[in-house]
Amino acid sequence: MSIKLEHVTYTYSPGTAYEMHALKDVSLEIPDGQFVGIIGHTGSGKSTLIQHLNGLIRPTEGRVLFDGQDVWAEGYDLRSLRSNVGLVFQYPEHQLFETDVLTDVCFGPKNQGCTPEECRERAEEALRHVGFPEQLYHKSPFELSGGQKRRVAIAGVLAMNPRVLVLDEPTAGLDPRGRDEILDQLKELHNTRGITVVLVSHSMEDIAKYVERIIVMNGGRMAFDGIPKEVFSHYKELEAMGLAAPQITYIMHALKEHGMDVDTNATTIEEAKASILAALEGRRKKPC
Ligand SMILES: Nc1ncnc2c1ncn2[C@@H]1O[C@H](COP(=O)(O)OP(=O)(O)OP(=O)(O)O)[C@@H](O)[C@H]1O
Ligand SMILES: [Mg+2]
Structure with a gap:
């Protein structure tokens, strides 16, 4: 069970003066x-790549397989693919349009043919998963804060109960607290429901x-x-691509250069701590 891209190339406006090769021979399997992260400099092809995962765009060359089946083969049910692979666009709150939060969240399951009771159950469960407060269920989405709108979206x-959830910059523009809350909730969803997440x-x-x-995109190709x-550990090459390693990587390397016996592979604050x-304990124990 997986999503597989085989030698996918994607060209915007082929054969015109605006031709743009956004993806070049990308092969990967999820x-x-x-829980997969996709990083890359602006314009490196991240959004183009993820729109292939639910059949929103069709590769110019190459194949996209879901559970072993070519999603662009004749007769393939793209609707079922889109139910299985949910895509959350950047700034998804721009797509909220119903009169209240609950109706908005019910829109997807309703389209999938669920009964009104099922829709409501699914909507309430989804809103609980993203930590959206119950007392706001009947508010208009337009009266909510940025972070709340994002949760509703x-x-x-x-x-829609997707097996795979693909999110394009889900925390862009949110404050650090809102950002951590949303990502913690996604992680929890991944842990409890086993849902695949592409971030x-x-x-x-x-x-x-x-x-x-981590998948690193650079100029339409997969770099790492x-x-x-x-x-x-390739942080020098990442820098050359306009990216950087987490700040903690730099701190650990600097400590090592100053003679402290720390693990330069630490990538999170907890590991670094x-x-x-x-290392400090080791120093204390060393005889003078
Ligand atoms: N609709 C389009 N028509 C023509 N070119 C496009 C279109 N969408 C994207 N591109 C171009 O394709 C390349 C890849 O764009 P893409 O949006 O996939 O990059 P990205 O990594 O998501 O960038 P960002 O970090 O800014 O969101 C860029 O050069 C971009 O200008
Ligand atoms: Mg993008």
């Missing part, structure tokens, strides 16, 4: 239950903290694909 996709983010700290695998430690404390 197995069920993974994510809940709208979750209510596009500009924040190395978020990526390092939440994901188990691996666990965070492995990818961040443990490594620094162990």
Whole structure:
């Protein structure tokens, strides 16, 4: 069970003066239950890539397979693919349009043919998952704060019970607290429901903290694909691509250069703290 891209190339406006090769020969597989991060400089092809995952755009060359089936083969049910793979666009709150929150979140399940009771159940469950307060269920989406709108929009996709949730910069423009809350809730959803999450983010700290695998895009190609430690160990190459490792990586390297025996592979604050404390402890024990 997986989503697979085989040698996917995507060209905007082919054969015109505006031709743009946004993806170049990208092959990857996302197995069920993974929490994957996609990073890359602006224009590197992240949004183009994720729109292939639910069949929103068709590769110019190459194939997209869902559970082993070519989603662009004749007769393939793209509607069912889009139910299985939920896509949350950047600034999804611009797509809220119903008169109240609950009706808005019910929109997806209603389209899937659920009864009004099922729609309501699914909508309430999805809103609980994103930590949206019950007393605001009957408010107009337009009266909500930015963070609340974002939660409603994510809940709208979750209510369709996707197996895979793909989010394009879900925390862009939110304050640090709102950002952490939303990402913590996504992680919890991944842990409890086993849902696959694909997260596009500009924040190395978020990526390092939440994901188990990082795909780095650069100029339409996949530059790296691996666990965070492995990818961040290429921090010099990442810099050359206009990216950077998490700040903690730089701190750990600086400490090492100044003679402290710390683990330069630490990518989260917790790991760094443990490594620094162990190094300090080691120093204390050394005979003078
Ligand atoms: N609709 C479009 N028509 C023509 N070119 C496009 C279109 N959408 C994107 N592009 C171009 O394709 C390339 C990849 O764009 P894409 O939006 O996938 O990048 P991105 O990594 O998501 O960038 P960002 O971080 O800014 O969101 C860019 O050069 C972009 O200008
Ligand atoms: Mg984008």
